Each structure stands twice: as structure tokens, then as C-alpha cells.
Amino acid sequence: MPLITDISQLDLSQTYTYADYLTWQMSDFVELIRGKIWRMSPAPRVRHQKISFRLNTLIGTALRGSKCQGFAAPFDVRLKRSTPDGDAQITTVVQPDLCVICDPTKLDELGCVGAPDWIIEILSPGSMGHDSKTKFDLYEENGVQEYWMVDPGLKNIVVWVLAEGEYQIRGEFFAPGLVAVHTLPGVALEWEEIFEGI
Numbered sequence: 001m002p003l004i005t006d007i008s009q010l011d012l013s014q015t016y017t018y019a020d021y022l023t024w025q026m027s028d029f030v031e032l033i034r035g036k037i038w039r040m041s042p043a044p045r046v047r048h049q050k051i052s053f054r055l056n057t058l059i060g061t062a063l064r065g066s067k068c069q070g071f072a073a074p075f076d077v078r079l080k081r082s083t084p085d086g087d088a089q090i091t092t093v094v095q096p097d098l099c100v101i102c103d104p105t106k107l108d109e110l111g112c113v114g115a116p117d118w119i120i121e122i123l124s125p126g127s128m129g130h131d132s133k134t135k136f137d138l139y140e141e142n143g144v145q146e147y148w149m150v151d152p153g154l155k156n157i158v159v160w161v162l163a164e165g166e167y168q169i170r171g172e173f174f175a176p177g178l179v180a181v182h183t184l185p186g187v188a189l190e191w192e193e194i195f196e197g198i
Helices: 018-023 046-062 127-140 191-195
Strands: 030-033 036-039 069-073 077-082 087-093 098-101 111-113 120-123 147-149 156-163 166-173 179-181 188-189
Touching: 018 030, 018 087, 046 069, 046 098, 046 120, 046 188, 046 191, 077 191, 087 127, 120 127, 127 156, 127 166, 156 179, 166 179, 179 191, 188 191
Parallel strands: 077 111, 120 147
Antiparallel strands: 030 036, 030 087, 069 098, 077 087, 098 120, 147 156, 156 166, 179 188
16 A cells, blocks of 8 residues: 555545555544544634643643543544454544543543543534534444534533433533533633633
């Protein structure tokens, strides 16, 4: 197989696995969604990066002394699915903006294998549908316990928590006040600190 250095060398109608993904040496960031290539948006806008940095700082402070660890994109999260014969095959690799993992056995030098406990996606105009539908469904079916969608334009946070295998909305926050983290009891982030200056 030829060395893949550009996305144009790949057949976007084909299905790929994580083993294929590891061989690619492209400068473009891509995600693999159920075996299909998803080209990620260009570099995020400044307000996206400001919110990401603030969340990263606030979460890092909240996790001090905890077994949980936070990670920011680019960071590969590999989600497994079982084939009919019972073998686990990885055909989905996503790069959430931020994630928290409390089970250290899910971590290796390449990223995370399995569902993080908490994922945050910061919505961008080019990724709105991807984050609110495709990734929402993926995270729900793979057991991500808590999913936050943060919208810089609307300055809101929508919090979803997994209950009996389905996401239930736990709140939409669009004004100063605390936003509770359900997977980390006792932890809450201040809305105003997240959106300061946005």
C-alpha cells in the first residue's frame, strides 16, 4: 500500500479501520466515523480557542487530587464496536475538544480506548450538525456518561447525561451561575468564567 500523505489519496467512499488510520501521515486532521473519513474543520476561531483554554484550565484545577484526567484535542478517542463474531473492531476515532477519563486502564500512549466519562464539544459553524447529531449518537451508543455542547455564538451550554442507555437533558445554561458536572460529584464550573470576554 502506498504511503498516504494527503487525504486526496484516500477513497472517501471506502470503509477504513484504526489500523489504516495509524498508517496515514497526513497534515490534515481527520476523524473516522464508523469507518468513514470525516475531514475536520480548519483551525478553530479565536472565541472557540478562548473557551477551550478556559475550560481546560477550570477542569484541570477541578481534577487536582483526583484519579480522573483531562485531555484536549488533538487527542484520539477510539470507540469499539463488536462484529457479529464477537471481535471488537475499531472503526471510529474521534477527537473531542475536551474529555475527562477516570479509568486509567482506558489510556495508552496513543490516546483513549473506549468511552471517556465526560466529553465537551465546542460548536463551530462547520461542525454544528456533526457535533449535535453524529457525535451525539456515537457518544450515546458508546456509553459516554456526560456530554456538553458549548455554543460560543449563543453563549450557552447544553448538558446531557446518560440514563438507561439514552441521553437525558440536564439543563441548558445561558446566564451567570454554576453548571454542575454530573460525572464528578461536587464539581461545578462557573458560566461567567467560561464565556468571559466572548
